[in-house]
Amino acid sequence: MYMKHISAAFISLATIRSAYGVPQRRATCPGGHTVANAACCAWFPVLEDILPNLFDNECGDDAHAALRLSFHDAIGFSPSKGGGGADGSIITFSSTELNYPANNGLDDAVVTQSPFIKAHNVTAGDFIQFAAAVSLSLCPGAPKVGFMMGRPVAKAAAPGPDGLVPEPFDNVNVILARMADAGGFTPTDVVALLASHSVAGADNVDPTIPGTPFDSTPALFDTQVFIEVQLRGTKFPGSDPGQGEVMSAVAGEMRLQSDHLIARDTATSCAWQSFAGNQAGMQSAFAKAFNKMAILGHSASSLIDCSDVIPAAPPLPANAGPHLPAGQTQKNIEQACANSPFPTFTAQPGPATTVPAIPQ
């Protein structure tokens, strides 16, 4: 009896120490992978299932949706208003949270992900963040992000219908205040997180043109979104602009008002500019902020670090360096940061770029 208590205490001590990154004996999983913590072995079958069967092994619509879902689940957290953060409540309480206007369009991701959660007997909170980390590994240029396991089943829906999830028509102060409240995100963290809009598009801002991308390279995790959103907007991609949409510079591309204003606000414009063409700086800032976002509502010490299950993304292709879309010139950059000029980029040759929709 006494011995049993002692060994139970040792086990929990070992778990806590491993969460703080103290090296411990590595475990070899049934498939041959080695991991720092044996509990992480459970995620390899999930990985091998979702790469082909959820994501079609590509940085496409389902990968993008998984990344957006991880944000909308996690950001449902406020010290004063409640919510469990990255707890899976957006799936566990989907009948409530999917009715919140800011979650418009996430029903697809919830419906496609739910059977995998059931089949692998993991919590929705863990699965959502795992799927997002894995989705990034399919997007060339993405940094390797972490994954922590151990989120319990959510007890309640995040508070709503309005307030916790930023909307594209919110002003910059509102968005920055919300992000600071949710997790102490700095304005630079918020800009870094918006690198996600490099692998993204909108289905519902203008529902007549689903899959309209936010930059010209929605299958690459590059810095084009930071360049292209800084260009003077001249046209809408559809005939009837949606709420929270402003004119974009490139045909077939959608610009969110929130991205447009964050690129130009004194609180954020220099951070925005700092990521344009700065792949390595963008990667490390994004990874740091994403890892923080993925555990909102939890303490790291209550979770197990399974980052070694997440594959690395391929690098950007050699011909995918930062550039202006064809037809643009540096003069179309709307300088906003007061401290230094926007970096100079060369336009791609040929007729003005038209960006095709993301296949749905």
Ligand code: HEM
């Ligand atoms: C902070 C303010 C943010 C606002 C106002 C915002 C707003 C939006 C909007 C309106 C859409 C289009 C949804 C649709 O119509 O289908 C969208 C898409 C997306 N957002 Fe954000 N977002 C923000 C931050 C983030 C963050 C932090 C992440 C992830 C780390 C993220 C990831 C994505 C992704 C991946 C998509 C594309 C989804 C798809 O193509 O299916 N966003 N966002």
Ligand SMILES: *[C@@H]1O[C@H](CO)[C@@H](O)[C@H](O)[C@H]1NC(C)=O
């Ligand atoms: C699913 O996981 C829970 C919690 O880890 C466990 O109690 C339960 O027995 C598992 N169910 C199946 C069918 O494996």
